Amino acid sequence: MKRLLHILILVAFSVSAFADEVSLRVSAPSTVEVGGKFRVQFTVNTQNVSHFSAPDFKGFEVIYGPATSSQSSFQMINGRTSQSSSIIYTYVLLAGNSGTFTIGSASVQVDGKTVKSKPVQVRVLSGGAGGSSNGGSSNGGGNYGGGQSSSAPSASSSNISAKDLFMTATASRTSVHEQEAILLTYKIYTLVDLTQLDGKLPTLDGFQIQEIPLPRTKEFSIEQYNGRNYRTVTWSQYLLFPQKSGKLTIPSITYEGVVITRNRNLDPIEAFFNGQSGYSEVKRKITTPTLTINVSPLPNKPEGFSGAVGRFSVSSSISTKEVDANEAVTLKISVQGSGNMKLISTPEVQFPKDFETYDAKVNDNFQLTRTGLSGSKDFEYLFVPRHPGTYEIPASEFIYFDTESRSYKTIKTEAYTLKVNKGKGGAGQSVSNYSGQQQDVQQLNQDIRFIKKGDVDLHQPGDTFFGTWKCWAAYILPLLLFIIAMVLGRKQMKANANVAHLRGKKANKVALKRMKTAKKLLDAHDTGKFYDEVLRALWGYVGDKFNMSQESLNKENIEQSLTSRQVPDEQIQQFMKVLNDCEFARYAPGDVNENMENVYNSAISAISKMEDNL
DSSP states (O other): OHHHHHHHHHHHHHHHHHHHHOOEEEEOOSEEETTOEEEEEEEESOSOEEEEEOOOOTTEEEEEEEEEEEEEEEEEETTEEEEEEEEEEEEEEEEOSOEEEEEOOOEEEETTEEEEOOOEEEEEEOOOSSOBSSOOOEETTTEEOOOSSBOOOOOOTTSOOTTTEEEEEEESOSEEETTOOEEEEEEEEESSEEEEEEOOOOOOTTEEEEEEOOOSSOOOEEEEETTEEEEEEEEEEEEEEEOSOEEEEEOOOEEEEEEEEEOTTSOHHHHHHTTOOSEEEEEEEEEOOOEEEEEEOOOSOOTTEEEEEEEEEEEEEESOSEEETTOOEEEEEEEEEEEOGGGOOOOOOOOOTTEEEOOOEEEEEEEEETTEEEEEEEEEEEEEEOSOEEEEEOOOEEEEEETTTTEEEEEEOOOEEEEEEOOSSSOEEEEEOTTSOEEEEEOOSOSSOOOOOSOOOOOOTTOOSTTSHHHHHHHHHHHHHHHHHHHHHHHHHHHHHTHHHHHHHTHHHHHHHHHHHHHHHHHTTOHHHHHHHHHHHHHHHHHHHTTOOSTTOSHHHHHHHHHHTTOOHHHHHHHHHHHHHHHHHTTOOSOHHHHHHHHHHHHHHHHHHHHHHO
16 A cells, blocks of 8 residues: 555656646747748657647648757756757748638647647738848847848848838827826837847936836847838837926937848859859938927925825835834835836824934835836834833825826825833833823932042142143144045045046956957857957957947947057058957858857957057
């Protein structure tokens, strides 16, 4: 019976582990275009698969698949080993008709058990002028590539119109009250092969700005806009809090993009034998539209208004309801909700007059969301009751402006009754306080002390402190300390004023440290992080050496700075070539390891020669 029980327990654990670990995931684009090809992949996180059943691809034509591939990995970290494996089933489908279609569940057999994937919906848009059937991706830093199978037209520098490449700026609300959150979204639409985009939101007068973090990898999708299918991606989002009323303007932003174009006048055969490329990079400026926000002032603010605008609730708690005199008690008030939580003022608590109180401690537990700052803001009040008795701590009011009802609302905390017992100490006498209650007064000192016995120091008449060495020391020592503090302060001021020199002096050391990190990434064949680290070393070296801010770092400013310092043109061109080669190598196909090695050696040589010259 014991053995049977053990077997049943092991079987139960095995079934539970199976249910928790084995899964079948599906990945497919959410939107494609009529006539476009796209990829659907089913991934099971084990290789112990006995049978795979494909779903019904109704509405699509299967032009390839299933192609089966497997992956496995083994890791050992701090003596602990971990192993993972998976099998991927890949299909390539062709979208024939417009509409919304459902790809059903696929299933696999694992150890006699059936595991199914979730159905997914794919929207097929009718054919438009341009577009892409596959979403692209972007790595951070403002660069991103096109899809795997693009049907976008091959643009030339002369025929890229404002309808082929543009950005939209939309605000979640255009009529708000002061301090009410606005979601500002910048979205890019493209029919051409856009590979790079640079630009940022300027300082806005009258707004408090919070940028919403977006993934560094930009995932493109297909969207129909004015009858055309575009590759589109949300580029940036900001949360704005208007600080004053009236018509506030969000100015247009000019982004600079880089587009890969094909030279139609160049014979491809001639270009091949002459070592020329049929493609070139064209810079295009993209200007976003201007937005106007109508901000209404808040209605007549009631007395005790906390400054909060949004939707909130309040709660409170106390550490104890019975305490001895002279012991500390904590009262906590928590404001939860969504809105301009940074500007909420500290709620006022009416403590009894006998309590010794301290400033409230504020803890921010909110995070940035697309509706505002959501979470809680906690206020901790520390107070010490000095006399025994029973006291009432009344409820505190929290007044805020509700953005849904467009009115002020008042919510209250809980009122508390605190019983204070007589504290430990010597006997005392009872006196009446302002409320008529009897309280014990502790006898802290005796009125009559004993006559001092033993040796006594006697002083002659006229024996004064003035004129003695102690008197002069009392004058001279503070003066010396003041002079020393002045000297040290001046040295510190000079050191602080020379931050730019120290920054430039350490530029080479910081750059070489980053290159050491890049070497480790090179050895680990981590391509993406390797190129990011090399670029940080190159840009960081120039920024530290010339004390340039991050905003002013661009290739034009670098060339001007090097030329003004009489750096030879040969070295300038070499340094700029390394920058360009490194940026290009991040996306160039071919022998990855050899490209990484060449970029690493070129970067080391450029930094060393520049340091020797400067």
